[in-house]
Amino acid sequence: MRVDDERAAEMLLAVARAVLDRVDDLTDADLAIGDGDHGIGMRRGFEAVELVLENPPSGIDGVFKAAGMAIMSNTGGAAGAVFGSVFTSGAAAFAAQEEITPEGFVEFLTAAQGAVQRRGGVAEGAKTMLDALAPAARAAAGASDLKTATAAAAEAALQGVEATKAMIATTGKARSLGERSVGHPDPGAISMSIILGAMRDYVAG
């Protein structure tokens, strides 16, 4: 599927629906190792995405930026800053692009990863959404078409979620659980995998 700016907006609406469908799962995952607000925060953010994309701005980067601002302004908490930055900072990858190419998609993931690392001051292995996002960026690199790129990213993100179960949280509210956080997946990583899974499903048509 050729994803132009109109379809980019459709794709992000599909992402929003996928996140909203999983709010209860996110709440339960966060209750296990955090304070339980991740699901309701993501609901606020992605309901705002649905609203802003009723009348999407022009340009693929415009669509991503608008979605990111909606998330940043409405989610609150660490999730708002982090997932907002994924879309606002990642949007630059699509500047002046008429469609989402596999290279553009990888650049989006890489830019998003850089922004989250800077803002959160965390690296991989700290049991955060980065542990889904970073492997996704690596897995998508070199793909010859967008379908393959998004499928590889989504699969790597899911594996990343699994990998967070074995990690000890060293940042965020789960940090103080220390070894007690082992065995539970990171809720932010789950959200990242939902987002990438929805992109894969949309592109696969």
Next chain:
Amino acid sequence: MAKPIKKILNDPRRAVDEMLDGLVLASDGRTKRLAVDAIVKSEIPDGKVALLIGGGSGHEPLFHGFIGENMGDGAACGQFFAAPSPHIVYEAAKAVHRGKGILFLYGNYAGDNMNFDIGAEMLADEGVEVRTVRVTDDVAAAPPERMHDRRGIAGDLLMIRVVGAAAAHLDRLDEVERVAKKAMAGLRSMGVAVLAGSIPETGKLTFDLADDEIEIGMGAHGEAGISRQKLGTADEITDQMMEKILADLPFQAGDEVALLINNLGATTMMEMLVVNRRVRQILAERGITVHRSDVGTWVTSQEMAGLSISLMRLDGELKRYLDMPSRSVGYSSLEVK
């Protein structure tokens, strides 16, 4: 089997919004609400160094209840247990700025740090000077060498009082920041959880604790503490907490301190006062003088039961600010002469 959660609310998704409206009304005109979820003082003099506080809701009266005389000028309010967005921080900051810069004072949590930082960058782009001091008083959250990993708990109130008074009386942002850093350097707290609170929107408890268990050092959002154990006596629990708090700074004979015993929500005043009695015995034995004490309910976690003990080491300057009268919906004190 989980019991149903009982709360006197309308739609839980509107609870923060309706709470903020009620809070402003309770201030009898001394505060007002902005178009975003932020509360600011109705009158802030020109040329005043501004103090912006804030954080997630659900801990009332912290933070938004502490807007008033010798306290915060404004509060950026997040949703339930979630940091306010950069947009809210920015709007609240613009509303309190009077040309002398703004001190951001809030608890050290990843979400607050990121959102307040993004807000500060938006303000810096417009030439507004912002300094940030984060409250890191919870000694249970990390060892002393990782002070930057400690979260902010009930010590927030002592910080807001000292820094609020300093910001009302000092001319320069630099000076207010200096006082805030000094106060923070001598502030230590620890909590104990007895029963979990619940999140209105999900109706779920924030943690599981067996009927006969307590957790020493648990955070205000149910973050794990340092020891889960059988419920002991008030004196045993107090001794355990005081040992950690006193050793951490360390507080020493001859020190003068502010003492704050804070109720996390559902603990009775009787229990608080029994603990206070033991805290004072320990401090007296150690030769530490209490300049001022506060025993009450200020930094809560819904209906969570438990309490925290905070000590702030004082010098002449900090005593002067702490003794100034405070007036807000959440905390009021008379001037100490």
